[in-house]
Amino acid sequence: AELAAREQMELESRQQISELAPLRTEFIEVKYASAAEIFGLFQSAGESGGEGVVSTRGSVIVDERTNAIIITETIERINKFREVLDRLDVPVRQVLIEARIVTATSSFGESLGVRWGTLGYGSYDDGNINTQFGGSLTTVGEIRESLTAGGGLAYSQEDNLIVDLPAPGNASSFAFGIIGEDYLLDMELSALETEGRGEVIARPKVITSDKQEATIESGDQIPYQEASSSGATATQFIDAVLGLTVTPRITPDDRIIMDLEVSQDSIGAVFAGIPSIKTNRIKTQVLVNNGETIVLGGVFQTVVSESVEKTPILGDLPWLGSLFRNKTKQDDKQELLIFITPRLIRDSLTSR
Template sequence: MVMGRLLFRFLFLLGVIPSLLFAKSENLSFNFQDVPVRTVLQIIAEHQQLNLVVSDTVTGNLTLKLDNVPWYQALDLVLEIRGLGQKRQGNVLLIATLEELAAQQQSELQHQQEQERLRPLHSRHYAINYAKAREVASLLQGSGGNRLLSERGVVSVDERTNTLLVRDSEATLAELEALIVVLDVPVRQVVIESRMVTVRDNVDSELGIRWGIYGENGSGLLSGSIEGNDSLGSGVTPSIGDRLNVNMPAVSPNASSFAFQVAKLGDELILDLELSALEAEDKGEIIASPRLTTSNQYTAFIEQGEEIPYEESTSSGATSVAFKKAVLSLTVTPRITSDNKVVLDLLVTQDTRGRESSTGEVGINTQRISTQVLANDGETVVLGGIFQKQQLKTVTKVPVLGDIPYAGWLFRNTRDTSIKTELLIFVTPKIMFDSLPVAR
């Protein structure tokens, strides 16, 4: 009699409750009192139309009251309460204890490793076009858990032809080949244009700046002068002078000038900056205009100067000639961002000859600027702050009379001059765009 009542309640639970609980397609509600956990799991699986496999170790009852909760949250609560885990394979839901699932996963891993050891090995060679084969080989070999080759896989490098020689299973070789296709692409390149300018003290009173823009958009034309607009209308890019609409040049009519691009506004507008440097009056000098092309994240380096010889003693007591550099150098490492801007790591050094020690060794005066800046494509970055001060003493005298002891100063004129110069570096990165697929 008792068994009949329990059976009736169980059938009622399976047949009636589910139809009443699933008011929403993704949420469910129920109120269970001391119900077998396997029954609750079956209800959730039927709600999601999943095939259910439950381990024999899943036993016990539970009391649960949930109101309008997502089915996956209800499932997680049931599993957490009973210390169970799940494994989904397609439309089949497997429920077992955590220990059983861990043991099963370990067994599958061992089986896969055993199959891998039994698979035959094959050899392939891959000609690397753009990357260095040695670097790709290091990536494939990895270290620790980062190894991309199998346990039996080996890779060799032919430096002469920049070729990889790989021996591994067919499945691993297929994965490596797909990876090599992704890695072996040309790196984007950046043109680094720079100007190194020295200016003297008080040069700001004779250094003029003229700003201007020009552009073309549809039928609208824009330039800094009437001549510039006429040139744009005829399809000709206006000259630098015609693009300038705010004119503040140097006052001297004999001033020489140089111009460069400081910023790029959109795709068609260009902001021009012209510096009128009075080189004729020895107030400024362009000492170098290097132009370098380098790959993304690769360092470009240029230097100009001299190597100073000096004698040094060796451990045996003999002397040998060594050299020290006194150079002006620029080191640039560009990094292209995803939005086509350029991060520049810049290092500028200006080394000059210093004093000689009593042993004849030459000292080097060093000045450095090291910084990182973010620039738009075609935008000019200005670096300054490297100063150099020179003290000059000029003596003018009357021959013979100027050399008379004690009274010679009456026939001499002494002039002390202090010259202060500053080094300005103008750096303009320009991204090279081409039709080749490139790494970003």
């Protein structure tokens, strides 16, 4: 009881000193935080039963224009306020976040084709009427065109082929011809092999503060016409963008927790006048060391196709069937990888 009475007397003594202490007005500038938010924190502490910023004798004014607090209080309370403010009014740490979207493609195709034709010639017994059959390439060129039939009538033969199944595009070819007394045979073998490789790297970057969401987008708005029920048409737009949305949280040991979404859109096929959008998107949360690069995910796609053009029945013959068909094989591969690298920005760089 005696100890409790002594503590009560000390408390009353401090209150009397505080009530009699002179008041002082100070202008306190808040550098990094919001002055209104700082004052709100102190007010909440007082309303919840803690020690507030000001006593019944003092006053506080928040000047939002200069982001400052004007406080009128005893020197003891002002010093306590400054001590807490120094802990709260610190620069917000920032993070540079870089994403890399790597799309690697490779393709390989091969095609083998053939073109050939024959030309036969002769005459009736009177030697005045000539006959021709089959078709021919231009392999033998001027030799074939200068042929003169038995009746003395010269002729030329166009490209009327029996089999015309060449390799597509600028294929390499090997041609030869055989000329007999009453026939001509032309043949051309063509082959094409294509190989291609490509790599596309997109690198969106964004700087944001700790616990603040940031978004960066770059792309196109694709217009298309849309008809309404009344028959009128209006122009609508579809977005095809490369985007990065991220919210970082810096841990006490300088690691970064990131809630992020990375997307890469591209224009696809058009259906009924409306373009489609090919979308690659990933949404996840990761914990990464400062400056470390990690792979968020990836997609590997491969397409193998084989097509055969042939003359019915003849193209299925063993050995000889190759003279009546064209064969094409295509092998396409695509790989998508998404990397992310966060880097903490030092305060010295931020203040420059």
